[in-house]
Amino acid sequence: MTSLGGGEYVIEVLYIISAALFILSLKWLSSPATARRGVFAGEIGMALAIIGTLFYKGIVDYKWIAIGLVLGTIIGVPLGRVAMTAVPQRTALSHAFGALCVTLVGTAEYYQRTPSVPKFTMSVLSLEVILGALTFTGSLMAAGKLQEILPQRPITYKGQNFVNLAMLLVAIVIAVTLVRDPSRTALYPPMVLISLIFGVMLIIPIGGADMPTVISLLNSYAGLSAAAMGFVLESKLLIVAGALDGASGFILSVNMSKAMNRSFTNVLFGGFGQLQTTAAAQEARPVRSATAEEAAAILSAAGKVVIVPGYGMAVAQAQHKVRELYDALTKRGVDVTFGIHPVAGRMPGHMNVLLAEADIPYDKLLDMDQVNGDMPQTDVALVIGANDVTNPAARNDHSSPIYGMPIIDVDKAHTVMVIKRSMAPGFAGIDNLLYYLDNNLMLFGDAKAFVGNIVKELSGNSGGH
Amino acid sequence: MKADLISSLYVFMLAAFIGFEVIRRVSPLLHTPLMSLTNALDAIAVVGAIILAGEQKSQLSTILGTSNIVGGFIITDRMLKMFKASKAPKQ
Numbered sequence: 442m443t444s445l446g447g448g449e450y451v452i453e454v455l456y457i458i459s460a461a462l463f464i465l466s467l468k469w470l471s472s473p474a475t476a477r478r479g480v481f482a483g484e485i486g487m488a489l490a491i492i493g494t495l496f497y498k499g500i501v502d503y504k505w506i507a508i509g510l511v512l513g514t515i516i517g518v519p520l521g522r523v524a525m526t527a528v529p530q531r532t533a534l535s536h537a538f539g540a541l542c543v544t545l546v547g548t549a550e551y552y553q554r555t556p557s558v559p560k561f562t563m564s565v566l567s568l569e570v571i572l573g574a575l576t577f578t579g580s581l582m583a584a585g586k587l588q589e590i591l592p593q594r595p596i597t598y599k600g601q602n603f604v605n606l607a608m609l610l611v612a613i614v615i616a617v618t619l620v621r622d623p624s625r626t627a628l629y630p631p632m633v634l635i636s637l638i639f640g641v642m643l644i645i646p647i648g649g650a651d652m653p654t655v656i657s658l659l660n661s662y663a664g665l666s667a668a669a670m671g672f673v674l675e676s677k678l679l680i681v682a683g684a685l686d687g688a689s690g691f692i693l694s695v696n697m698s699k700a701m702n703r704s705f706t707n708v709l710f711g712g713f714g715q716l717q718t719t720a721a722a723q724e725a726r727p728v729r730s731a732t733a734e735e736a737a738a739i740l741s742a743a744g745k746v747v748i749v750p751g752y753g754m755a756v757a758q759a760q761h762k763v764r765e766l767y768d769a770l771t772k773r774g775v776d777v778t779f780g781i782h783p784v785a786g787r788m789p790g791h792m793n794v795l796l797a798e799a800d801i802p803y804d805k806l807l808d809m810d811q812v813n814g815d816m817p818q819t820d821v822a823l824v825i826g827a828n829d830v831t832n833p834a835a836r837n838d839h840s841s842p843i844y845g846m847p848i849i850d851v852d853k854a855h856t857v858m859v860i861k862r863s864m865a866p867g868f869a870g871i872d873n874l875l876y877y878l879d880n881n882l883m884l885f886g887d888a889k890a891f892v893g894n895i896v897k898e899l900s901g902n903s904g905g906h
Numbered sequence: 907m908k909a910d911l912i913s914s915l916y917v918f919m920l921a922a923f924i925g926f927e928v929i930r931r932v933s934p935l936l937h938t939p940l941m942s943l944t945n946a947l948d949a950i951a952v953v954g955a956i957i958l959a960g961e962q963k964s965q966l967s968t969i970l971g972t973s974n975i976v977g978g979f980i981i982t983d984r985m986l987k988m989f990k991a992s993k994a995p996k997q
Contacts, residue, residue, distance in 0.1 A: 463947050464924055470940055471931040473989040480983045483947055487975055494953040500960030506968060509959050513952075513972020520973060521980025525988075528938060531981065535945050535974050542970040546954045549964045561911060660941055667951050672914055674954050680914060681921040686948040688925030689940060696934075783934060790937030794985050802992030808934045 448496055455493030456678040462486030463682055467689070473803050490678060525798045526755055529656060529787040530587035536659045537580035543666045544573035548633070550673055556624030562673055563623050567616035569669035571636045576662040578640030583655055586644070587787055595648040608639045650752070650829075652787045654697040661690025693789045700783035700809075702835075702846035728864070728876050730883040733891060736858055737898035739882075740766075743820035743856075745776045747812050749849050751785050753826020753861075755795055757888035763825065764799040766892050769899040778805050780812030780822075780849050782830040813850050822851035824859040825888050831859075832873045843871060857881045860891050939985045946978025 462482045469479030495506070523531045547570040551558070558566070585591035615632040619625060647655055668683025670676075698704070731739075740746060748767070754760060770777050779796060786792040793806050816822070824831050827849075834841040835848045851857045852875055859876065861883060875881055884891055932940050952971030958964045 459950075460921075463950075464928060466943065466947065467925070467928045467932070467940075470936055470943060471928075472933065473936065473986070473991070476936060476939065476986045476989070477983060480943060480979060480986060483943060484979050487947070487950065487979075490950055490953055491956065494956045497957055497960065499957060502960055505959040505965045506956050509955070509965055509968025510972050513969045513974075514976045516969065517973035517976025517978075518980065520977030521984070523981070525985070528942070528981065528985070531977075532938075532941055532945065535942075535978060538970040538974050539945065539948055539951065542949070542955055542967040542974070543951050545964050545967040545970075546951065546958060549958050549967075553963070656941070660944065664944070664948055667948050668918060670951055670954060672911075672918075674957075675910060675914065676953065677914060677917045679950060679954065680918045682947050682950040684918050684921035685925040685929075686944040688922050689929045689944040692926065692929050693937060693941065696937075781934075788938055789941065790934060790939070793935045794938045794988070797985070797988040797990070800988075800990070803935055803989045804991050806935055 448498060452493040452496055455489045456676070459486035459490040459493075460678050460681040462489070463685060467685060525794055526758075527588075528794060529652060529791060530584045532788060533580045533584035533587060533656055533659070536656070536663045537577050537584065539663050540573045540576035540580060540666060543663075543670050544570055544577060544633070547573060547670060547673065548629075551623075551629060552626070554623075555626055558623035560620055563620045564616070565669045565672040567619060567632065569666050569673060570633060571612050571616060572662050572666035572669065574633050574636035575640035575643065576659050576666060578637045579644045579655075580640075580659050580663075582641055582644035583647075583652065583659060586647070586649065587652060593649040595651075596645045601642075601646060605639065605642050608635055608642065612636050612639065649787065650784070651701075653784050653789050653791075654694060654701065654703070656788045657690050657693035657697050659690070661687050661694055664688070664690050696783055697789060700847060702843065726877050728883050729881065730885055731858070733884070733894035734898050736882070736884055737895045739856060739858070740770060740775070740821055740823070740895065741773055741899060743770075743775055745778075745815070745819050746770060746821045746823060747778055747780045747816070747819050747851070747854065749780045749782070749812075749822060749824045749827050749831060749851055750792055750796065751782070751825065751827025751830065752787060752792075753828075754888055755786065755792070755826070757826060759825060759889040759892055760795050760799040762889050762892040762896065763796075764801055765896045766899075767801055767805075769896055773899075778807050778812065780807055780809065780851075782809050782827065782849055785827060785830065809847060809849055816850045816853040819854040820856065822849075822854035822857045824851055824857065824861075825892065826860070828861075828873055829871065831875055832871065833878075834871065834874045838874070841871060851875065852878055852880070855880060858884055860884045860886065860888050862887065935989070936986075939982045942978050942982045942985070946975050946982065949974035949978065 463486050466479045466483035469475040586593050612635045615628050664683050664686025668680050671679030767777050781792045830848050831851045833852045835843045835846040949971045955967035955971050959968045
């Protein structure tokens with residue numbers, strides 16, 4: 442694109458407009474009030490870019506473009522219509538699609554240009570393909586774990602990090618060799634293959650609760666590989682879109698790792714699922730429990746209630762029952778809000794989407810810092826399907842593996858009620874000190890059924906209070 | 907290094923900073939739609955795929971890119987439609 446003809450100017454101008462629309466699109470996403478306008482801006486930007494590309498003079502055959510666009514739409518529509526609970530695996534799957542797309546384009550470019558590939562182009566091309574290939578298989582693994590096709594339990598073995606690092610190193614050595622001599626085409630397939638295997642190995646040690654961090658990280662990788670592709674194709678629009686996506690994934694990864702109290706290097710080198718603790722044999726300590734009737738009485742007498750949902754709520758499909766509880770309490774004049782920990786759910790913001798789907802107004806969905814300030818003035822904190830993110834050991838117990846992790850301070854509320862199937866420890870395998878506190882009541886049972894019973898109790902004596 | 911390459915690096919650097927500043931302001935409330943939207947935008951890689959398809963080289967990548975664009979925009983909009991304020995939106 443060194444000398445631009447008249448037609449190419451048009452293409453470039455369309456690309457600049459769509460890059461601007463992409464930035465506006467993300468800017469409007471900052472608030473729920475303007476967010477849908479943001480999607481619209483993104484759609485227009487995308488349409489302009491695709492229309493512009495169709496005028497590219499190198500195109501000799503429109504048949505395959507048309508087939509690709511039609512087939513892509515046929516596949517894309519059902520992927521856009523999945524249930525909200527399936528959004529994490531859908532997102533992982535689309536990371537895989539995007540990464541495979543980038544890897545294929547990079548591979549085609551390599552075989553087209555070899556043996557005369559400039560050093561810089563070959564470097565970014567290698568980066569594009571390595572990141573693309575590992576994101577492709579890594580995201581497929583993540584999607585499989587989220588869909589529960591693959592075991593969710595982390596698979597670890599001795600020397601795992603060493604094997605992974607060695608593989609990555611080999612891929613990089615091959616890449617460097619190719620940069621010095623791009624004509625050695627025999628080295629290209631092994632580089633891709635090792636990256637594909639590396640993607641698998643990176644995800645096998647990761648358990649379900651670490652998924653928010655992993656999805657964010659894969660998002661970042663997908664963005665960076667697209668930006669690298671922009672350098673290969675000398676397309677500034679691709680560089681902009683890739684940089685935006687990379688930045689978004691990076692910010693989310695940092696947020697998630699902070700929320701889990703992991704260092705960012707720990708995340709980058711795939712140090713997930715390392716939180717295996719030797720859950721010391723706890724002597725049976727007394728806990729207090731309550732029935733649905735008692736819980737309903739406490740809730741209806743409260744002035745301010747904070748509900749703390751976790752992934753367990755989504756697993757039990759309890760969100761619609763929770764909405765009924767919200768309605769019943771709000772009708773009685775109780776102020777009900779939701780306190781959502783950043784890593785609640787299987788991807789960033791997942792819990793908000795599920796609660797919004799259950800018609801809970803978004804201004805009632807508060808983040809950790811917002812609810813923690815008000816916790817001492819809260820009458821009842823109701824924990825549904827969350828565990829480790831409410832454990833006061835993270836604040837007080839220096840020896841705890843989760844010490845330092847930011848938590849929702851439900852223990853500071855006047856009364857805490859925890860709906861839980863049994864006393865089994867959470868994901869991190871740590872005993873939750875919350876359950877033994879004097880102001881804590883355990884509500885043993887299935888989240889959906891128990892919340893349903895509370896609602897029944899509340900509506901049964903609605904005349905009271 | 908070619909001038910074109912240097913200007914590309916500038917574009918990357920500036921876009922990364924804009925990305926950080928814009929995305930930092932996205933409420934945690936909308937982090938899931940954020941990810942599905944950036945995913946759709948990232949599928950702009952389809953422009954590279956279209957050129958290749960037009961040169962009769964790779965067809966699969968156009969399909970993959972297009973499905974991400976279509977699916978990503980649809981699901982983002984579906985999610986955002988669900989976010990409703992209670993009466994008068996605060997903030």
